[in-house]
Amino acid sequence: MTEAAPASVPGKIEIGNAQDVLGAFGLRQPQHRERSALTLLALACLSPGQAWSEASAPRMRTREIMEWTQAEYGVAYAPNTRETIRRYILSDFVEAGLIAENPDSPSRPGNSPNWCYQLREGALNVLRKYGSAAFAKEASSYAASIIDSLERGRELAIATNRDAILRGLVESAGGLRAAEAAVIEGRRRVLVELRALLAMPDATETAMQKILENNYWVFGGQYVAISPRRGLVPMQQHDILLVTADKSLTIVELKGPCDPLLARPRERHLTVSASVNDAVGQSMNYLRSMDEFGLSMRTAASDELGLDYDFRRADALVVIGNRDHPAKTDAERAQMDRVLRTYNSHLSRIRVLTYTDLLDTAERTLQFDS
CATH class of the missing domain: 1.10.10.1820 (BsuBI/PstI restriction endonuclease, N-terminal domain)
Structure with a gap:
């Protein structure tokens, strides 16, 4: 001492x-x-x-x-x-x-x-236990757990054998902590990349899709995977098909980050833009096709592709626009929130979300002591 x-x-x-x-x-x-x-x-x-x-x-x-x-x-x-x-x-x-x-x-x-x-x-x-008899032991145990997690993370990072990685994950609490920390850090880097892309004045739907299609977790904890096949419905190609734990699907329709969100067709009333309406109409057609052909599609996908999805319980998510575009004022952002909230409240099985809100929600899921 x-x-x-x-x-x-x-x-x-x-x-x-x-x-x-x-x-x-x-x-x-x-x-x-x-x-x-x-x-x-x-x-x-x-x-x-x-x-x-x-x-x-x-x-x-x-x-x-x-x-x-x-x-x-x-x-x-x-x-x-x-x-x-x-x-x-x-x-x-x-x-x-x-x-x-x-x-x-x-x-x-x-x-x-x-x-x-x-x-x-x-x-x-x-x-908070400094000065008590328990402090020295607990401080030593805490430090040892951190060292164990770091060493385990390094071992897992260089391991090439999948079985060795799995054994490393389950054989100790330190291994689990190391793996969890690595996953969380990787996800934070993905969000940084997405935010940097979103801030670009010429950001495109295609650029956002290249990142999002490999990171289902951005859309929420209810999803467990992204379907490897985007063209399961005849004559349709979806941007992303999210799979939930109960095998239902969410059709993600991505539009441009720079697309307008609001319009003013009347002198005093703001509404969603034509881009938003078009995307929602497109999603309605996707859902109608899944409702009509869902039973036969489920059999075909299971028998031919080994994919067991419940097509008739599908919903849709439209991701469009940037609520925090630098050109927007606080008042305009508040107007966007009100208009989109009202618009969403009148939709069934379809939800409209901005890229900003999508990334904000994903970021909040990572805000805990890792």
Whole structure:
């Protein structure tokens, strides 16, 4: 244990204790010991005199960590110190599993001024036990679980034998955590790519489809796969056929991210655009065909292709437009929401969604302590 400084020096005891905590988690940074301790205290929002049981986990940017340190402990850092804290302290905290980056928006660009950090729930629970008999053991166990997950992830990444991968997944909780973390990180990268594409002024339906057709999870947790065959219905070719756990289908009709969403055919009333109406009409025809030929199609698909789908319980999803296009004002976005909400409320088996809303929903499913 680090020897605490005399109690008469404000904040020194807390800094020394924070150094003890970092050591218990396996983090030893002799060149930045005090900065690391102050960074931890800031992330736990522990002012001088507060007990570790009072630790909390606010989301904080690097600048906010420095400002809090100066306000609470009187330690002022030069502005160029921010990069040192980010690269040599916060990055180590992330790797050690103490903190998460951007838990509120995992796909946030790396150059965003809102890039932030937050103590993980598991780490916070251990921190609150500092000073108790259970702390050392729980901190050691937490650190060991993180190391095990990292090592397991590296093993799985280089494994070429499928059986070896499956054994690695099921033989330990660490393997499961590593696999889950890898999947989540991969999905976050997909969302970053989709958002970057959506922000382009010349984004096309084809470009979006190339990514979406390999990532069924973007559309929601009720889906388990995308049909490998898009032309199951005679004389029709669907953009994407989503498969649910109960074998029913959702026809996804993709339209351009830059297509208009609203029109004003009357002087005072906004309605959905002709592009939206056309896409919905197209989806109605798809559903009618599945209703009429569903029974024979199910038999043919099962016998000839080995695909067991319930065509007569299909619905449809139209994805079109960008609600957050840079040219739109907040008032216009609110109008879009109202018009689309009203329009959807009068539809049956068809839903209209913007690409923005689709990606926002997918991102929210990844916002948990991974």
